[in-house]
Structures are given as C-alpha cells and as structure tokens.
Amino acid sequence: AIYVITPTYARLVQKAELSRLSHTFLHVPRLHWLVVEDAAQPTPLVTDFLAASGLTYTHLHKLTPKDKKLQENDPSWLKPRGAEQRNEGLRWLREMGAAAEGKEATALEEAVVYFADDDNTYSLQLFEEMRYTHRVSVWPVGLVGGMKFESPVVQDGRVVRFHTGWRPNRPFPMDMAGFAVSLRLILSNPEACFDGDAQMGFLESSFLQHLVTMDDLEPKADLCTKVLVWHTRTEKPKMKREDALQRQGLGSDPDVEV
C-alpha cells in the first residue's frame, strides 16, 4: 500500500484542490489517504468531502500552534507549512504499525509513505515509481525553488549530488514531493520527524537525516530524468466584488459551500 500524507487548511480553494487531487488518487491502486487538517477540529467541509470521495482514507487534524504559524504579513520563507500535520500522520502510522499483527503486519513491510501537498500536481506514473521503495526513493520535481525542476543527479545508478538553485550542500536539498520512504524504515526509526523550527529549506533534511545518507537514495523516474510531479501553486482568488456586495447585504449565500 501507499500511505499518502496530505496537510490541508481552510481557504477558498480548499475544496477545489482536494477535489482534483482526489481524482488523481482514485486512479492509484492500494492508496490510503491520510488527510491531516490544520484545524482544532475536523471541519464539516473536509469530513463530507472525504466521505463522498470514494477513496480509502483516514481523517486526522492537528492545529499548527499560533507561534509556529505563518502570519498574514510574514515572508513565506519564515516558517515551514504543514510540518505539524505531517508529524501527526507519522504518529498515526506508528500507532497503527505498533498495533498490527500477523498478515496485517506483513503487509506493512511492503508499504510506502509519501508526503503530498494538496496543491501540487501528480502524474499517475509517479505512484508506480514509488511503489517499490526499499528505503528512500527519489526523483525530480518540476517548477520548484525558482527552477524548471530540481533533481537528484545520478551517476552509475547512484545519487551523487543535487541539481538545485539554492544551497546544493544542504543534507537533502529536495522538495517534499521528491521522495517516498518505506514504512518499515519509518517504524524502525521512531525519532524521525519534521522539525517545524528548521531553517528555510531544511525541513525535508530534518526528517531524512534520521533515515538515510545520500548513498542510500534509490533513483526513480528513469534515473531521475523524467518530471512526474509538479510543485504547482494556486492563485488566491480575489474577492473584490464579493466584499463590495457583502457591504450592501448582497453577497454570495454563505450557506452554499464553495
């Protein structure tokens, strides 16, 4: 199975993002979606959406504490987004792993964990690439870090360095979308998690450093020569007319879910 951990938070485009993402995941066999809301309680929107999605899922929630949350006027690099939620997904996996017995426990030996943000774009091929991951598999990510793509560089079948526009000497200069980890490795390294206080660009490293070295990385996607995932971002919709109409009491019906 592939366990996909997706942090998500309430905003105007949330249901749209989750909808198209679910259409992708519905094509992937044996995918278990761990949706972790950045919220104090599960919201009705996400609850109803998941129930109708047709996917196998677990609905979790974990509010980012106020002091770790990016504020409206903070620069976007100040604090990582989604760290607490990914850790909550890891916690759930470890709890499940500890409880599993017999056949169930054997099945988990083959399982893979992937961190999929709700706004990225994923090809279907990507999931077949990651399905057989011994420890940590890696591949290029399109449209990330101010680059056409970032990627591990492979020589003689091994990752020897990274193609990136910024600080190539970080331990793992890769985006979250660029790797998958075997569940076995996660269960056998219970201390591995994301450091929400990590410096910009070091969040992925804070997790992977507990698990592997560069030598261990398993290059996928034709030895890292194919872009199978894109770090797309969705524009924040303008609400200029909505705000003007609301001031006249003529805004869009708040009972209609968007």
Place this chain on the structure above:
Amino acid sequence: AIYVITPTYARLVQKAELSRLSHTFLHVPRLHWLVVEDAAQPTPLVTDFLAASGLTYTHLHKLTPKDKKLQENDPSWLKPRGAEQRNEGLRWLREMGAAAEGKEATALEEAVVYFADDDNTYSLQLFEEMRYTHRVSVWPVGLVGGMKFESPVVQDGRVVRFHTGWRPNRPFPMDMAGFAVSLRLILSNPEACFDGDAQMGFLESSFLQHLVTMDDLEPKADLCTKVLVWHTRTEKPKMKREDALQRQGLGSDPDVEV
C-alpha cells in the same frame, strides 16, 4: 456523449494542468476531449501527452492571430482568451455533424458540448448534471469574477436573473464554465460562435445569444444551489534561480520535458 472543448497554450504549467485535468476526465463515461492548441502546429508535448492519456480525444490547433492575442503588458481584460480555439472546436463538431449518418447521427442527437478551460477544477458530479441537456443547461461557478461564486438565480424552476458582481444586465452574465449546450442546438445554428472582439465579459453572451433566451435555460446542480466547478487559476512559476543558473551555463537540462 459529452464533447469537451479545451483551449490550451504552451507555458511552464501546461503539462501539469493537462495532467490533472485528464485524471478528472478519465472518470467520466463517454467523454470525447477536443483539445485545441493555441499554436501554428500541434506541439510534441501535447501530442505525446494525449497519446498516453488513455482518453478519447481529438487534437486540433488554431493559432490566435497576433492582433487578437493579449500581449505581455496588456491588462488581462483587454482581449478574451481561447475564443479562436473554441470556435475551431465548434467548426470540427459541425464538420463531424454534417458527415454523420444513420446510428452515428442519432447518437449525436443526445450529445452535449462543454467548454472546459485547462486550469479550472471540475467535480465529477458536474458531468452527470450536464449529460441531459435539452438546449442549454446552467449552474453556479465558484471563485470567479471577484466573487465566491456567480450563479443563475432560480425561481419556480426557472432562471430569472443572475447573481454576479458585475453588470448583471449583460445578456448572459455567466462564465464559460457555467453552461453546456446540446450538440443538436449547435448544429442547427451554424452561425453561433464566439466573438473574439467582444467586450470584456461579453464573450459567453456573444455565443449564447444565437441559441437561447434566459427563459430557455435549464438550471442544474440542485436548482443552481451547488458549486460543482471552480474557476481556479494557477500561479505563474518564478524562474529566478533558473535564469541565474542559465547565465552560468548550469540551467536545467532543456531536454527534460516539464
């Protein structure tokens, strides 16, 4: 069948957009995708993408003439986007309609045409709503026109006006994503097409005026109370680091398709 006409043009996010869109369409029974490239020739990227997509499709192309094309520094409302391509789709449908005979011609009687931009987000339910369209069916569109949603307003089962933030008295103040038309109606009104010179906000009207009046509109999506499609837009990716590296000859491999 549902004929979906999608204008598309080359840019960094094109393959990502087409990928997630195709994942949605793959869930829709009897969908025929008319992809119309804004290009002088079919591009290898779209050609290869469609061949691998698993969808039933027709690949067309129609370059927007230079004088009708929005230029880099034009304000976005100056000229409509995708009009020439949608007309090319209509031209293809009429050619096919004229050639169809017997059983094939009978099947076309039931067909529906929908204009789906490549960057919007579509629920699966939407396609079931439009599948039975007598003349023109309509529904709300989320996140469009500076509003949470725009929508036809229904009273006693009929559309009586429109909820919109701007010029509600336009003939059809609706986004392209908010209606579907029976193929029969399109074939029997050969003059109906999109006016690429229409004023901002009048492109949809320029087409629909040939086909129906407000009275004829068939409200779908629970009498226009559900948002089943979202006018999402994707951020243009920044290429700051890519440009800097390219100046040093260290840019991303141009042979890798993104």
